[in-house]
Amino acid sequence: MTDTNTGERFQLAEAVLFQDIQRELVLLNMENQQYYGLNEVGAEMWRLLLEYGDIESAAGQIETRYNVDREKARADIRSLANDLVQAGLLKVS
Amino acid sequence: MIEITQTGVVAQPGAVERLREQFSATGCAALPGLLARPVLAHLMKLVETSDFELKEEVGVFPRVTSEARVFGRTLFAPHYDPARFSLLFLINKTPLFRLVESITGCPPLGNFLGRLHQTRAVPDQHIDWHNDLSDNRVVGLNINLSAHDYSGGLFQLRGPGFPVPAEVGRIPAGDAFLFRIEEGWNHRLTPVESGVRTVCVGWFRTDPDRETFFRRWLFSDAAQYRPLEVQ
16 A cells, blocks of 8 residues: 555664553664654554555544544654654655 | 564464473573564674673672672673663563563563673683572573674583583574573583674563563663654
């Protein structure tokens, strides 16, 4: 599946590890030794992005599962995906 | 086979039963390919940049003396070392704890604490018989991270009813083995005869629990932590 707007596909970057720690998802970029925390909402978006690979599909899942407006879900996921790509945690193709 | 990948832990069907038998018979259980290749490749790159320094291994042996005594000397990576940090982050996984409990019959595990050792073929570097019995440690784990060949540097383990020590020599990088930590069981590292032996060695411990361990240890270095805000 591809993002219907941009065709972007998201994948876990090779040097990244992650762990569920209580209600937080912690991500470690082994290349620069930075680690990052995602709250429950962010962690769910992260999982959906990894599972489905594109923003549109992940937004659809958020809309269905949590009754969130599709536009809002899409914007939130896109914003997070940009941060994750910038931090080297996701790679885009 | 048990493999730690970037995203989780995978155990082949029947692996736990086979490893349980091995551990029961020898005090050791071989974990070939424990670290998945892509993860290992990154860790090996980090190990290359680790800044090892010579330190003494010190312990208290109650039956011998109440005072701490030096039982070995080897090179240690510093407390905050990128390879060590990444390994501890990787290994502290609940599914792995459950597998180790099932293989070894140890009590419920809370965390894994380990360090990076490097031992060279020089006269003063070796680790004598000792037991690691302290600090809530219940099972040992040794992961080979040596980039090149070495000789000597045998890990030996002996226990009650096992007069001939179990022995583990050079194994491929990313391979590992579990070893028994119990009253009456001791292990040592024979001198390295050529080359350099680099390993992660550590202990599955019952306390503190995983979350506490992560919070106290991982978040203690705030400069490295970047919360990503999601509303």
